[in-house]
Amino acid sequence: MNRFEYLRPQSVAEAVAAAAVPGSAFLAAGTNLLDLMKIGVARPQRLIDLKDLPDLDIIEQLPDGAVRIGAQLRNAELAHDPDFRQRFPIVAEALLSGASAQLRNVATVGGNLIQRTRCAYFQDPASACNRRAPGSGCDARGGDTRQHAVLGWSEDCIATHPSDFCVPLAALGAMVEIEGPAGRREVALTDFHLLPGNTPERETALGQGELVTALRLPPAAAGFARHARYVKLRERTSFAFAVVSAAAALRIVDGRIQEARLALGGVAARPWRAEEAEASLRGATPGAEAFHRAAALALEGARPSGDNEFKIELARRIALRALTLAAAGTPDRLPALPASPFAPLPGGLHV
Amino acid sequence: MSETQRIRHGSSIGQPITRRDGPLKVTGQARFAADNHPQGLLHAVLATSSIARGRVTFLDEAAARAHPGVVQVMLPGNRPALAQHPDDKSAPFSFNMDLLQDDRVRYAGQPIAVVIAETLEAATEGAALLAPRYAAEPVEVTLDATSSYVPEAIGVGGPAELRHGDAEAGLQGAAHRIEAVYETPQQFHNAMEPHAVVAAWDGDRLSLDMPTQGFALTQMRLAGLFGIPVENIVIRSPFIGGGFGSKLLAGPQVLGILAARLVGRPVKLVLTRAQMYGPVTHRAPTRQRLRLGAAPDGALLALHHHARTATSRFDDFIEPAANASHTLYAAPAIVTTTDAVRLDTGTPGFMRAPGEASGSLALECAIDEMAEACGMDPLAFRLRNYAEVEPISGKPFSSKALRECYAEGAARFGWEGRKLAPRQMRDADGLLLGWGMGTATFPALMFQAEARAVLRRDGSGLMEAGTHEMGQGAWTAFAQIAAESLGLDLERLELRAGRSDLPNAGIAGGSAHTATAGSAMQAAGEAAIARLTELAVTDPRSPLFGAGNIGVVPRGGRLVRWDDPSRGEDYAEILARAGLEQVEGRGSAAPDPAAAERYAMHSHGAVFAEVKVDPDLGQVRVTRLVGAFAAGRIINPRLVQSQYQGGMIWGLSFALQEGAVMDPRSGRVMNADLAGYHVPVNADIPSVEAILVEEEDRHVNALGVKGVGEIGITGTAGAIANAVWHATGARVRQFPITPEAILRAMAAQPG
Amino acid sequence: MSLSVTLTVNRVQHRVLLDDPRVTLLDLLRERLQLTGTKKGCDRGQCGACTILLNGRRVNACLALALSHDGAEILTIEGLADGAALHPVQAAFIAHDAFQCGFCTPGQIMSAIGLISEGQAGSDAERVREGMSGNLCRCGAYRGITEAVVAATRSMTKEKAA
């Protein structure tokens, strides 16, 4: 790890000003940034610690029914907030399926959103990587691509975004609130992470010095609590990143789907919202036929980026599973193994 | 049973007493090597190669030196001279080492420089600043490499080929035949404690805090390398944070010792986790082809087990995987063969159950496939082919309670009523359920060890031996053996262990440490008691006068007459009267060639596994593991159960999780950390149980103890793979079994 | 650059002058305060060996920058036992043989204490397993760990109730 200048601004304005200097990085809990600094992938000259920024670690109910989540709120605090987890159980389930209890106790909302890809070649400074070193190439191509994308990738980069949290956020249409040198703005979470195109080094919509201050779940995100599940396929029962994952949320009225949300994780450089699939479900009777059709639509256009064709079928199946579980109903209490296929299933799989 | 024994003998042997080092370990006071901080300590950090073959052409030494806090950069040019080339093999068990002898790179992760600094932070950054450049050469890192050859020896000197009977004829005449290929990946030990050393020189005397599973082997190697007498090297290793074979021999810590010599100050070198995937040995990958033939009634007629494995380009260690087929099943014809390729990797080595782990996995899967072909229950098939004598040698077993293991394990698991056909069971949630089993086996080995026992005038006893505690419970089990041998209550026994300047207790390896060092302690204790007895029975003032050696036994700190235990005398009194502070006894243990000539000696077990498989997603969870093991006399059932459970969890890991992801282009391990290289977490182990099956063995050694440390992996990995098949109907023969492999195999199923 | 942090470690206040901003809490404890009970297994948040309680919450000390935690209260394995009397979790670890080599044990115990005070798992073994999954044990002492945590949870809640 290189030496760096350490700053501890007391206000958002101060933090934004400090970050105008190239080579600066915001430090939230550091579980991703310090890790990357240790392995030589990130070498910021200046760390701007967000710890003292006031009021960034709260959950706010807004008058219009929206919920604002401060960027510095810890993952565990959000997941265990009694009110929040009742209204947005799918977000709590995704959060609690990620990382470990220790990490969730410190990792922040902002950090989780902005965490970098786990692409092994990105994490290995000896490998060519366009994202880490623009123009150097991409050693993931032709390498081990189990972690890599099947949607939205480019010849220049096939990385995926690793966050679990972001998948239900994308489904629920979260907004990202940003404060920067040019003032305040916001972008939809689904536009926040950029697809690689030929500039994979541009990972998010943030410009130099811009700070994420909060996430906002709009009023329309409410009303899914009774039918919302996150499911995550892992290589071990816990403490593992998703191979693929899916978040499904349904609003069912009188036996028909009034509104549906579906997003996939582990398949693209951004949490992948499947709007066509959602549209296909609107007005449908919840059940195998509608869910199969929706899951197929969600993966339309998917293609392998290497030896990972299996992920397309897996993603389709996990979307189907998430929809099926969501229709069966959100359990009163989160299962002991959040998002796991081995959590007891209400009603079983009935296959 | 054990309770009455305890009353009769006043002995703690067989008692499930808690670990004597427990209080130190739960309070953070157990001192591991990296926990030491001698005055003036500097920190060393390795720089390692990112290419797998070629030369280092440039290192930015200036940048590293310029970093504040950096004291020295050790490179081939300034490395202190060694008395011996690192590739010299004059000491026993010497593997070639990479100690900055030149600019060659022979595997990825090879040390190429050492940066020494005032702080760990500075040394770490110094190493990063070296930013090496290379002249890279093409690499070969997979089993498909072109250079296959038949090695002269496999494992620790066994033959690469063993033929018993005519396998080809057996196969030809068989009513049922199977042929299958199983692949296992490269694996890394990943003990939770990374390799570490704190080294300090005083002239040509060397003081080391360093985890080692073999004091004497390590000392000898270091003495050779540094050209100093063995006695000049003191190694303290009271606790080893897991070794699993990776800490048997001198490792890359030698570079820390060299660094200390270079700077003339004590140096601490701790490998990073990533560096635990290079210079610390590993389990070699295998590709095993098994061909089995059976008669219509399920009697095996022939078994051919061929293992292809790999070693490094510059040294030999051949995983003896096919040997697993020598002992378990009574086929009239058994042939095992091995070939190997040379790869641009580090040299493989001993990793928990080397040979048996990979070999048993393939064998137990093949046996299961053969049972299926014969339409037989897997347990019935194994019993049909039960080996009454060791098949390959024809020798009787020194003891073998495998039948009892099968019976007790099956009963406990509830194996009866298992449906023969796969894919018949689901749980309430609709997940596929499968049951599988495997036979466990591991040789009962003996090495050489010495011990020294002392009885003191205050009535206490001391046992000294350079034994190794790495989780087996050495401090506890050895104290139990020592106390028993000296006829003392456990509280009166002091055990001195974990240092090199004690009697040589051999290695903690081959699951033979308790048997070997324990036998030496037993002998030492007996010798001390004999000395004391002589003092008593020859002294007219003793109530034991004239009782004669045969007629006197030690009991709870007293010598008493065998025929009348009420007549006796305290050790303290005997010593006081004789005017002695203490008596001493020395003992040793070694393999008994006569017994080995006559008997086949192995531990055995049977493992039963239940898995759930998600039928759509292919994710697997092992919901139950039951193992029943027979390994002779059990010194401490609590510790032994933990050893078995740990081994079984390694078996689970082998079947479903572990494996290096090697990039064939660069030769680098792409998952060289604990996030990408998966080993089981707590949630992976909902239920694991080890049953201790009673077994008496009068031949293995004086204690009747066989090994328990490694056997748990064997049988388990196969049982889980077989359970996955039973759940899904899909055979996956490439390990670890991944969700997509299961789905692929399921999709290929007819129907 | 001379920086200082004040930390209360195991109820004792320490003012540490740092010549270097890069020091993690783990390296500060181990190399500068010589509190080596807390272990380093990976240095990257992947194993849990470095688990400590930071302001009452279990965290990975290896991924915490010391400078960022000025004023924090830290509890490590060394601060648990009250003289010779072991903490109930420590005692349960011995009673249930919840360790072998002992290297992961300080982290397991601190994690267990964090888990119990979080109150999400209770004595439900499956929730305990999930909640303890951030602590690898290569020796495979998981069954003992789960049993010890469940037993300690029970005894501690009884104590509180009494």
Ligand SMILES: Cc1cc2nc3c(=O)[nH]c(=O)nc-3n(C[C@H](O)[C@H](O)[C@H](O)COP(=O)(O)OP(=O)(O)OC[C@H]3O[C@@H](n4cnc5c(N)ncnc54)[C@H](O)[C@@H]3O)c2cc1C
């Ligand atoms: C072993 C391990 C396992 C993990 N497993 C999972 C998993 O299964 N699922 C999962 O989803 N995640 C997982 N994670 C990732 C984890 O969720 C992230 O590391 C964490 O959420 C990052 O939060 P942080 O506060 O520590 O961010 P930091 O590391 O402090 O920051 C991360 C990045 O975000 C930037 N940043 C932070 N806050 C802001 C802000 N407000 N505005 C602008 N930029 C900002 C930083 O500059 C940095 O680039 C795992 C991590 C580890 C180490």
Ligand code: SF4
């Ligand atoms: S996939 Fe993207 S992140 Fe990974 S190596 Fe290629 S360019 Fe880099």
Ligand code: FES
């Ligand atoms: S050392 Fe901190 S998690 Fe491994």
Ligand code: FES
């Ligand atoms: S006890 Fe050895 S790693 Fe857990």
